[in-house]
Amino acid sequence: MFGRRGVSGPTSTSGSAQGLAPAPNPAPSPAPATSPPPSTDLAPPAAAPSAAQPSQAAPAVPSPAAVPEAPKPTPAPTPPVQAEPAPKARRSDYYDIKTDVFSAMIDTIDLAQLTRMDNDSAREEIRDVVTEIIALKNLAMSIADQEMILEDICNDVMGFGPLEPLLARDDIADIMVNGSDNTFIEVDGKVQLTSVKFRDNQQLMNICQRIVSQVGRRVDESSPICDARLLDGSRVNVIAPPLAIDGPTLTIRKFKKDKLTLQQLVNFGSITPEGATVLEIIGKSRCNVVISGGTGSGKTTLLNCLTAFIEQDERIITCEDAAELQLQQPHVVRLETRPPNLEGEGTVTMRDLVKNCLRMRPERIIVGEVRGPEAFDLLQAMNTGHDGSMGTLHANSPREALSRMELMITMGGFSLPSRTIRDMITSSVDIIVQASRLRDGSRRITHITEVMGMEGEVITTQDLFVYELLGEDANGKIIGRHKSTGVGRPNFWDRARYYNEENRLAAALDASAIDDERLSA
């Protein structure tokens, strides 16, 4: 598994070493007035004695002017519920002092040696040196200020600068940096602006570079798009100028160590206890499931929940773009796709993985996200004795999920008549579970839908459970209810019976039937 970043260990060692290594190809910042020195955050002191700015290869004007005024903690426009650990007030000369201390540190410390240390020891070393410098220079500072400078400098040298406090928070789902001035986060389903700012786009670019260099990749003007992963498993995308017009744009989907459980989803009201029971039976009785939903709607979370009901003795193979699933069973093989290397070679696609899976004697195949022609292979797998396989895809309703699957296969270059593709879908997929993020930020499971068969050219489906919107309360929170649609005997009844679950299934459906014939009509 992934070591948490910041924890000492082999992974973090290599990470920090990489992080300090000069960027192979400095990205030209959008337009620094003066030509920048080598654009690592930390140019080796010999090479650039003028690297006086803290952690920054910004325009080589060693005047304090290059360092922006201490950002008066700008209150975020939207009232951030807890947008950030409140930016502690910084004394007005904070950045001057930091610059001063930083350049003294650069002169003192052996950076090359620092790169060979593990993260914790390197931080320790930096702290020692900085504390000494502050003492030597006789700088009058409060303990709190001193601590802040220590932390800042460590983050600048070792970590991801202003992003560090956000990365350390566990309640954040996504971090979205749009250029140096705007950083948004998503907390509890709501996107909010934070007061995190980077000194300039160059600093941001250097941090992006440091992130992607950890996985041996590079981002610059000639290859401005890059996917990477933090050591803790968080997924990262960087798109840089000139493609991103307003500066480097960084998107991080934070990896949650503790995945939500189905019980938690019930507690949040994302699904009722009866709905959860139906999902449990679906998982246990080896239905083939497609989880559909928009970005960040909770597809992966739901997939992870469903895998909890797989028996301990089944051989499970997972295929993902970036390993997120956390299966609890003992017999799991985890596979991950690979992006092309710097030379543009070595790509391993999802389709390659899914195809290979079939030769690995899987009992269940779990595909993190189906985006392309692998849809075909997954359906084939579902169809050929790998019952209970699952995958997620991006669609806004169960119907749309069906047409997306068809489209992915058509676009994948399989010249099959659409009737054949639809037949294939109906004979493979048993259930579509729809996840949605509602406009109030809450996430709900809005449909549990069965794929029934074909009527003429059309795939027929049957909703077992739906979430019905009723309105909105005074605070803008959405009010609604989950209900079964009155289907007494779902299509997978026999399957459930085979696994001795038919009584629970009937009870769960009965209990949620609301006396209202509209939906089943």
Ligand SMILES: Nc1ncnc2c1ncn2[C@@H]1O[C@H](COP(=O)(O)OP(=O)(O)O)[C@@H](O)[C@H]1O
């Ligand atoms: N039902 C839910 N209630 C609250 N938060 C949820 C729920 N489902 C998912 N989340 C959170 O939403 C974020 C995005 O979920 P994820 O499953 O990764 O979305 P997707 O795979 O659809 O992009 C995660 O931080 C996750 O913990």
Ligand SMILES: [Mg+2]
């Ligand atoms: Mg996902």
